[in-house]
């Protein structure tokens with residue numbers, strides 16, 4: 017097994033400009049980093065700093081202008097479908113039951129509907145969704161819908177999951193419950209997670225490392241290691257060392273916003 021779940025080697029990227037005479041502005045420039053299997057990485061940075069662009073490159077929706085992206089040590093001509101992606105909004109289909117929503121990635125991979133449903137039924141309890149199989153998305157709370165969305169992402173079968181601000185639309189209490197729930201799930205499935213968030217507390221509670229996008233274009237990755245053991249409790253982020261780290265992160269982010 018490769019000791020890298022995701023590797024960026026000298027990645028540069030710019031969006032094509034509709035005005036051919038305008039200079040091309042790199043969003044990422046010769047960016048390199050390595051994520052080890054099983055790591056939980058959060059990405060924080062102000063609006064427009066390139067977080068979503070990073071995800072678009074990993075999923076293969078965009079191609080780098082230079083450099084190489086490796087998933088589990090391999091470089092692919094087409095990365096689409098190689099990683100699991102969970103968007104900010106759950107994107108569940110309102111006309112499909114929870115069972116058939118969750119089974120969708122399996123069916124897309126060619127698994128027979130009956131087998132896909134059987135597999136999902138075996139997982140609903142573990143995802144805190146027991147008894148919801150015949151309900152519709154509108155019958156569920158926001159937190160439960162995000163659990164279905166996460167189940168769907170896990171069923172993509174990839175060991176690398178990209179989660180794009182998955183809890184940002186939830187109320188504060190549900191959000192905290194979901195953060196603890198996500199850590200339990202991550203420990204259970206032993207996946208590698210990249211998690212975009214605007215919430216520094218959330219990043220500190222969840223992550224092994226935090227990537228901070230401060231300068232544009234993103235060249236060298238600013239990163240911090242979170243000095244907390246696992247399993248974690250929410251109160252752990254009030255540890256003096258973590259509070260100091262939070263101040264440091266906020267200073268970095270403020271410096272960028274004031275540019």
Ligand SMILES: Nc1ncnc2c1ncn2[C@@H]1O[C@H](COP(=O)(O)OP(=O)(O)OP(=O)(O)O)[C@@H](O)[C@H]1O
Nearest residue numbers: 031032043061062063064065066067068069070229
């Ligand atoms: N499709 C596109 N075409 C041209 N420029 C784009 C496109 N998408 C994003 N950009 C630009 O690329 C830069 C990075 O944008 P990106 O969406 O990656 O930032 P972000 O950190 O995810 O922001 P947010 O937190 O608001 O989602 C910004 O300057 C943005 O305007």
